[in-house]
Amino acid sequence: KAGVTQTPRYLIKTRGQQVTLSCSPISGHRSVSWYQQTPGQGLQFLFEYFSETQRNKGNFPGRFSGRQFSNSRSEMNVSTLELGDSALYLCASSPSSRGTGELFFGEGSRLTVL
Amino acid sequence: GESVGLHLPTLSVQEGDNSIINCAYSNSASDYFIWYKQESGKGPQFIIDIRSNMDKRQGQRVTVLLNKTVKHLSLQIAATQPGDSAVYFCAENTYNFNKFYFGSGTKLNVKP
Numbered sequence: 001k002a003g004v005t006q007t008p009r010y011l012i013k014t015r016g017q018q019v020t021l022s023c024s025p026i027s028g029h030r031s032v033s034w035y036q037q038t039p040g041q042g043l044q045f046l047f048e049y050f051s052e053t054q055r056n057k058g059n060f061p062g063r064f065s066g067r068q069f070s071n072s073r074s075e076m077n078v079s080t081l082e083l084g085d086s087a088l089y090l091c092a093s094s095p096s097s098r099g100t101g102e103l104f105f106g107e108g109s110r111l112t113v114l
Numbered sequence: 115g116e117s118v119g120l121h122l123p124t125l126s127v128q129e130g131d132n133s134i135i136n137c138a139y140s141n142s143a144s145d146y147f148i149w150y151k152q153e154s155g156k157g158p159q160f161i162i163d164i165r166s167n168m169d170k171r172q173g174q175r176v177t178v179l180l181n182k183t184v185k186h187l188s189l190q191i192a193a194t195q196p197g198d199s200a201v202y203f204c205a206e207n208t209y210n211f212n213k214f215y216f217g218s219g220t221k222l223n224v225k226p
Contacts, residue, residue: 004157031212039122043158043203043216056213090157094212100165102148103205103212105157 002026004106006091012112018079021109025072025093032074033103034066037088046089049074050097078111086113122201126223133191133224137204137217142185144206148214149178149189153200161189161202191222199224 005024013019025032034046045058049068066076072093078085088110092103127133139147145166150158164171164178164187171178177190187204201221205214 033212033214035216042218043205045213045215048212050211055211058213092157092212096212098209098211100146100209102160102163103158103214105150105159107155107157 004091004093004104006089006106006109008109009107010110010112012114013081014114015081015083017081018077019081019111020075020077021089021091021111023074023076023091023093023106025074025091026095026104029093029095029104030072031094031097032068032072033092033094034074034076035090035092036060037090037108038086043090046076081113083113086111122219122221124221124223126225127194129194129196129224129226131194133189133194133198133222135189135191135202135220135222137187137189137220139185139187139204139206139215139217141206141208141215142182143208144215145209146207147178147180147187148205148207149176149187150203150205150216151198151200152203152219158203194222194224196224196226198222 031050033048048056063079068074088108090108092105148163149161152158162173175192179188201219203219204217
């Protein structure tokens with residue numbers, strides 16, 4: 001079974017631009033979560049989708065948004081990029097809808113904002 | 115459960131020794147915990163989990179201990195190998211769908 005796939009793996013943007021990251025979960029997993037990882041703040045929860053509905057959102061500004069499609073694939077978007085948005089963005093899928101099972105992580109999309 | 119920190123503690127052990135990695139959590143309502151391993155350039159990888167109705171759970175070469183009284187979680191790795199070198203994170207959840215809070219991580223260095 002294929003793992004969680006994230007694209008692109010690496011990207012460089014400049015301040016003010018926007019970016020869209022994509023995540024394909026493990027087949028059959030309907031829950032997709034996004035996390036931001038930085039050296040200073042560690043892994044922080046962004047949002048979680050299940051059956052195309054956002055069920056939880058972390059403490060991030062409205063510039064961070066996401067969506068999930070009917071095939072469970074998910075995208076997240078960051079608008080008006082700031083230097084502090086440079087991070088590794090991790091997507092995770094889960095077979096559990098209730099937070100009672102492990103998260104399967106992709107390898108991440110590393111965003112650098114110049 | 116929002117116990118993220120700015121410092122990454124490091125644990126150095128000799129190959130073959132046992133390792134113990136600790137994690138303190140702050141939300142007494144957390145009822146599900148996972149340990150993850152993250153190697154350089156990769157996403158976190160599941161190691162072992164434990165529910166709040168248990169104190170101890172064992173896997174292959176790993177044991178997780180949960181002390182709810184002091185809100186402490188530990189990961190024990192037996193006969194540590196060079197391939198165990200990585201950053202280890204604990205994560206907690208309150209059965210709140212799939213919103214997990216991660217600890218700040220511990221870097222494990224295994225010396226041959």
